[in-house]
């Protein structure tokens with residue numbers, strides 16, 4: 001008996017429709033006509049089956065700050081808008097509500113794993129668990145005090161408790177997130193590394209996002225950010241570095257040799273004017289590259305299909321070379337490479353892989369005629385074409401309808417926070 005049977009989905013690699021059988025969250029059969037019974041059957045009717053997306057860098061609860069401080073560069077955006085609002089509003093309620101909006105958006109755009117980094121991640125865990133989506137719960141570490149902790153020691157102590165609480169969950173896993181080299185001293189970074197190694201968890205951090213960051217790192221530590229992390233021992237196979245826009249050949253070599261992963265966020269890098277990361281060079285150099293949206297307040301959405309399409313076109317344009325990246329590589333970066341970075345066997349439609357997948361409706365005029373499904377996913381499709389989303393065998397969306405989230409609640413909480421935040425901003429301007 002199968003748990004789930006997908007009938008007649010078009011599989012691009014095979015060039016024809018197939019049935020896909022899923023049991024215990026795993027793809028157990030891909031063949032022309034599966035006769036086995038299933039608890040639930042989806043009739044795909046020729047919709048295209050692809051792996052779902054792994055959004056490898058985000059701050060999902062920042063959905064509540066989406067649209068604020070538009071058009072500012074990174075440091076102004078952080079200091080004048082984001083940190084002010086976070087200082088006022090961030091609480092477990094804020095994080096939970098923001099995560100619910102974000103998770104609804106992530107599922108609607110075909111994502112089944114997101115690597116988060118924020119405060120009060122217990123509240124993100126609660127939402128992700130209920131929604132049935134995978135999440136890397138990133139416990140943020142900073143040198144300066146916030147509502148979470150007053151000192152680096154206190155952050156690390158709380159992080160340890162957090163890690164022990166969420167270890168061993170099915171779809172959730174704890175991650176340690178020293179924020180960046182400009183917000184964590186070398187001592188804090190070293191202690192974070194020790195804790196991550198002791199508890200055997202991933203480290204997720206921001207690295208070499210802007211030129212200013214590189215200049216400040218050289219001034220303060222005599223080293224560029226990647227060199228600095230390397231000198232502290234932080235470049236390891238279990239290190240995930242977001243952005244990595246500005247690197248030298250030597251730094252690329254260090255990343256490659258260490259097995260550390262690059263989490264590319266092209267749309268955020270453009271919006272905050274951080275630059276264009278040399279991703280096709282990284283791929284050529286053998287660096288493990290994944291894709292992320294960054295927080296929904298610097299993008300300003302969590303749409304991985306848009307991100308993927310932008311990534312590949314940016315590489316072509318920046319390199320003046322249409323061959324610098326192809327659609328197939330881009331799709332792999334947005335799917336398989338993300339899951340693989342955190343040791344999840346998903347991101348491929350193959351027997352033995354976990355069933356994280358989407359069904360895409362190709363009947364819209366922008367997808368017709370359909371010659372090359374992978375190229376047309378990358379260059380023509382819109383995330384609103386994603387009809388069905390499955391995470392580890394569980395249907396999270398079918399016929400565009402969210403199965404695990406009450407969408408009326410999403411709209412209600414968005415309105416609630418809009419009123420609170422607008423009130424605060426009005427008050428700040430007039431007093």
Ligand SMILES: [Zn+2]
Pocket residue numbers: 057058059206242294295
């Ligand atoms: Zn970020």
